[in-house]
Amino acid sequence: MNVRIAGIDADRQAKVAARLGQLLPEASVLHHQEDTRPYECDGLSAYRELPMVVALPASEGEVQAVLKVCNDLNVKVIARGAGTGLSGGALPSREGVLLSTAKMGKIIHVDPVARVARVQPGVRNLSITEAAAPYGLYFAPDPSSQIACTIGGNVAENAGGVHCLKYGLTVHNVMRVRGVTIAGEVIELGSEALDAAGYDLLALAVGSEGMLMVITEVTVRLVPKPELARCILAAYDDVEKAGNAVADVIAAGIIPAGLEMMDQPATRAVEEFVHANYPLDAKAILLCESDGTPEEVAEEIERMTEVLRKSGATEIRVSRDEAERLKFWAGRKAAFPAVGRISPDYYCMDGTIPRKRLGEMLHAIARLEKKYRLRCPNVFHAGDGNLHPLILFDANDPDELHRTEQFAAEVLELSVAYGGTVTGEHGVGIEKINQMCVQFSPEELEMFRGVKRAFDPPGLLNPDKNIPTLRRCAEYGKMHVHRGQLPHPELPRF
Amino acid sequence: MTDAVNSLVETIRAAAEAGRGLRLRGGGTKDFYGQALHGAVLDTRGHAGIVAYEPTELVVTVRGGTRLTELEATLAEKGQMLPFEPPHFGADATIGGAVAAGLSGPRRQSAGALRDFVLGVRILDGRGQDLTFGGQVMKNVAGYDVSRLIAGSMGTLGLILEVSLKVLPIPVTEATLQLELPQDKAIEIMNRWGGKPLPVSATAWTDGDLWVRLSGAEAAVRAAREKIGGEVVDDAGAAAFWTALREHTEPFFRDAVPLWRVSVPSTTAALEVPGEQLIEWGGSLRWLTTGADARVIRELAARAGGHATLFRGGDKAETGVFHPLAPAVARIHANLKREFDPHGVLNRGRMYPEF
Numbered sequence: 001m002n003v004r005i006a007g008i009d010a011d012r013q014a015k016v017a018a019r020l021g022q023l024l025p026e027a028s029v030l031h032h033q034e035d036t037r038p039y040e041c042d043g044l045s046a047y048r049e050l051p052m053v054v055a056l057p058a059s060e061g062e063v064q065a066v067l068k069v070c071n072d073l074n075v076k077v078i079a080r081g082a083g084t085g086l087s088g089g090a091l092p093s094r095e096g097v098l099l100s101t102a103k104m105g106k107i108i109h110v111d112p113v114a115r116v117a118r119v120q121p122g123v124r125n126l127s128i129t130e131a132a133a134p135y136g137l138y139f140a141p142d143p144s145s146q147i148a149c150t151i152g153g154n155v156a157e158n159a160g161g162v163h164c165l166k167y168g169l170t171v172h173n174v175m176r177v178r179g180v181t182i183a184g185e186v187i188e189l190g191s192e193a194l195d196a197a198g199y200d201l202l203a204l205a206v207g208s209e210g211m212l213m214v215i216t217e218v219t220v221r222l223v224p225k226p227e228l229a230r231c232i233l234a235a236y237d238d239v240e241k242a243g244n245a246v247a248d249v250i251a252a253g254i255i256p257a258g259l260e261m262m263d264q265p266a267t268r269a270v271e272e273f274v275h276a277n278y279p280l281d282a283k284a285i286l287l288c289e290s291d292g293t294p295e296e297v298a299e300e301i302e303r304m305t306e307v308l309r310k311s312g313a314t315e316i317r318v319s320r321d322e323a324e325r326l327k328f329w330a331g332r333k334a335a336f337p338a339v340g341r342i343s344p345d346y347y348c349m350d351g352t353i354p355r356k357r358l359g360e361m362l363h364a365i366a367r368l369e370k371k372y373r374l375r376c377p378n379v380f381h382a383g384d385g386n387l388h389p390l391i392l393f394d395a396n397d398p399d400e401l402h403r404t405e406q407f408a409a410e411v412l413e414l415s416v417a418y419g420g421t422v423t424g425e426h427g428v429g430i431e432k433i434n435q436m437c438v439q440f441s442p443e444e445l446e447m448f449r450g451v452k453r454a455f456d457p458p459g460l461l462n463p464d465k466n467i468p469t470l471r472r473c474a475e476y477g478k479m480h481v482h483r484g485q486l487p488h489p490e491l492p493r494f
Numbered sequence: 495m496t497d498a499v500n501s502l503v504e505t506i507r508a509a510a511e512a513g514r515g516l517r518l519r520g521g522g523t524k525d526f527y528g529q530a531l532h533g534a535v536l537d538t539r540g541h542a543g544i545v546a547y548e549p550t551e552l553v554v555t556v557r558g559g560t561r562l563t564e565l566e567a568t569l570a571e572k573g574q575m576l577p578f579e580p581p582h583f584g585a586d587a588t589i590g591g592a593v594a595a596g597l598s599g600p601r602r603q604s605a606g607a608l609r610d611f612v613l614g615v616r617i618l619d620g621r622g623q624d625l626t627f628g629g630q631v632m633k634n635v636a637g638y639d640v641s642r643l644i645a646g647s648m649g650t651l652g653l654i655l656e657v658s659l660k661v662l663p664i665p666v667t668e669a670t671l672q673l674e675l676p677q678d679k680a681i682e683i684m685n686r687w688g689g690k691p692l693p694v695s696a697t698a699w700t701d702g703d704l705w706v707r708l709s710g711a712e713a714a715v716r717a718a719r720e721k722i723g724g725e726v727v728d729d730a731g732a733a734a735f736w737t738a739l740r741e742h743t744e745p746f747f748r749d750a751v752p753l754w755r756v757s758v759p760s761t762t763a764a765l766e767v768p769g770e771q772l773i774e775w776g777g778s779l780r781w782l783t784t785g786a787d788a789r790v791i792r793e794l795a796a797r798a799g800g801h802a803t804l805f806r807g808g809d810k811a812e813t814g815v816f817h818p819l820a821p822a823v824a825r826i827h828a829n830l831k832r833e834f835d836p837h838g839v840l841n842r843g844r845m846y847p848e849f
């Protein structure tokens with residue numbers, strides 16, 4: 001019998017490490033526990049597993065070499081950027097190679113005239129904007145994790161940010177992706193023109209969670225930095241009123257540069273942490289931003305203020321200068337760490353629903369808080385209907401963890417029932433794999449598997465994520481909710 | 495399932511069983527586009543109508559057989575629009591056909607392409623299976639983005655039963671300016687504007703004139719007009735120009751045969767080929783009418799980092815309509831086709847003769 005440490009087959013590990021060691025520098029292949037431990041989880045730390053081997057290729061050629069070996073030896077490969085993912089997409093496998101892009105962090109080229117940047121996959125999101133800043137340009141998708149997360153991870157998750165209502169998600173801001181297939185072949189999808197011949201494989205690559213290819217190079221679109229941005233902070237004495245105000249802004253024909261919402265528990269947690277000077281007696285606040293030329297901003301802020309006032313805001317503040325605007329945002333951007341301070345653990349959800357159901361969802365979450373005896377502050381990308389309820393729990397208490405998982409599952413399934421989706425930007429990964437059975441029919445899931453087969457016939461790239469097997473769905477035992485309709489709409493849910 | 499859908503399902507199933515190809519067709523306005531057509535016509539227009547439209551959600555869900563003019567009129571009533579300005583190429587164009595062709599109009603350079611606004615689709619695959627991907631919400635990363643894959647797939651992967659699209663408010667103000675400029679100067683200046691926060695929504699260079707459309711808040715359009723200069727075109731003349739450009743009724747497109755659509759990075763220098771050229775999308779889209787050899791044009795486009803489509807006329811069988819794919823990418827295409835349409839029922843060969 002083989003020796004197993006942490007469930008890892010030692011013979012196989014030695015064999016894979018040796019083969020990779022022939023192709024990569026010694027320091028780029030890790031298999032001792034003390035070296036592989038830092039890779040055992042991503043941002044979803046409730047799931048952990050030690051990888052069999054970690055490979056750190058430094059070039060596209062080395063990525064090809066790693067993938068060829070893995071294909072040859074029938075070893076799974078899990079790509080990893082910065083490991084900030086919140087759905088366990090980069091969770092390693094004890095039977096697999098974890099391929100980290102940490103050594104591929106070069107900005108290859110910034111072209112200010114064509115407004116594009118060509119970068120390696122391990123480049124951090126914020127460094128792209130920093131490299132473009134001298135030309136008055138920036139990379140629009142701005143996830144709150146932007147100081148750490150990589151462009152490879154952004155592409156693999158189709159990451160969004162607080163400004164994507166107006167400027168789009170990663171999919172709208174990436175022009176071209178180079179990647180390596182499991183067979184070790186380099187493919188180029190999209191182009192530096194505005195489209196490419198054939199099927200839109202670039203669209204499939206975005207959001208593919210490392211399951212179709214390993215991304216080795218990305219060309220992103222850069223956009224001109226607006227001359228001016230100003231932000232409105234509006235307070236409400238009722239969460240539903242705040243939810244409706246979001247719809248009112250859009251109905252008035254305004255597309256704000258950002259439109260975010262936080263409820264009272266969230267503003268209180270944040271206030272202690274960053275002192276953003278939020279009105280703490282408000283049941284909810286909205287942050288509504290306008291950007292453009294000074295003339296445009298003045299005109300838009302006036303229209304926004306009028307709509308927000310009519311929607312019942314109890315207080316309206318307009319940022320007077322850049323310092324105040326950044327202060328408004330500092331609170332929102334620090335929401336996750338702030339909540340992390342008031343609870344041993346928190347669980348972040350990511351459902352997206354039609355905007356008009358925001359108020360309803362908040363009431364439903366309040367009922368679930370009572371049902372599961374757990375607190376749940378809410379921060380929303382309200383303009384997009386993307387929810388991040390944060391369930392507070394203590395992972396050392398197995399019952400709390402269990403209740404948290406049930407709480408989360410109910411919220412996600414409710415998102416589907418409201419005509420939405422289980423994940424807006426954090427991805428399915430390992431975390432929401434069961435809820436995929438609720439959102440999709442068996443035939444639709446089989447088509448997803450077909451897409452994977454088209455790129456990865458042996459099924460070795462991150463195979464245990466995102467798309468559940470039929471067997472897994474049968475075990476989960478939840479019915480597919482057909483197009484926003486609950487199986488028995490007449491029955492009360494709570 | 496409605497009768498119209500049932501009948502589409504039955505037809506596809508029967509064709510799959512018999513191994514017969516079908517030719518999906520809405521209004522037939524884009525019959526000219528793509529490789530030669532084969533198989534019995536399957537008319538999609540029986541499945542028409544707007545399923546759901548809520549202006550405050552910025553989303554419309556519409557059946558594939560709905561006429562594009564009807565959809566656009568419904569949106570306009572609420573002050574909204576399809577931001578990608580799809581070309582109709584005829585009064586009978588359907589939204590299903592527009593999504594399948596994947597073409598975008600003048601506003602593409604600023605608003606984004608058709609595929610950028612596709613939020614979800616309901617399709618029949620080549621086995622007649624009724625499948626839904628994506629949805630009606632703005633952000634959705636559950637599963638692979640099959641909806642965007644369907645956009646521009648020329649009906650080769652699925653019959654579009656329904657599509658959900660993001661819509662946007664019609665800009666409050668628009669103004670069109672005209673500047674007399676040679677081609678290389680026009681390319682240079684369009685790129686320069688692209689790097690500035692200006693509300694330029696469309697550009698076109700033809701016959702020594704650069705046309706610029708500004709869209710947005712009144713104050714922004716007014717300020718940009720000062721910065722850009724040139725002659726202001728009256729509203730009627732401007733509307734007529736942008737429509738004619740989108741619909742290929744502009745003088746340049748009349749008798750433009752063969753017509754090449756060359757998509758290149760915006761900064762690409764004027765293409766050195768005999769014949770006439772019209773430029774759109776801030777320099778990224780070059781229309782050529784030329785007798786030059788297809789290989790020369792494809793080589794030129796590829797060297798610039800782009801691709802060339804034989805859009806109208808020419809010898810399609812000999813040249814191929816769409817730019818040849820790299821072998822590894824072509825293999826993925828063939829694999830996808832097999833997964834969606836294992837019996838080769840749907841628009842076989844319409845995109846590439848091999849599938």
Ligand SMILES: Cc1cc2nc3c(=O)[nH]c(=O)nc-3n(C[C@H](O)[C@H](O)[C@H](O)COP(=O)(O)OP(=O)(O)OC[C@H]3O[C@@H](n4cnc5c(N)ncnc54)[C@H](O)[C@@H]3O)c2cc1C
Pocket residue numbers: 042043078079080081082083084085086088089090101121142143144145148149150151152153154155156157158159160161162209210211213214215216336337425426462
């Ligand atoms: C505090 C905090 C705030 C966050 N805020 C946001 C937010 O506002 N918006 C948002 O969208 N997300 C947010 N996230 C989630 C996360 O940061 C994003 O999903 C990000 O895109 C992940 O990037 P990464 O480099 O960390 O990827 P990883 O976590 O390393 O990997 C994520 C997935 O991408 C795959 N992958 C990584 N690199 C490659 C590659 N080169 N080729 C192929 N596949 C690859 C992995 O296999 C995995 O499936 C937040 C996370 C944290 C911790």
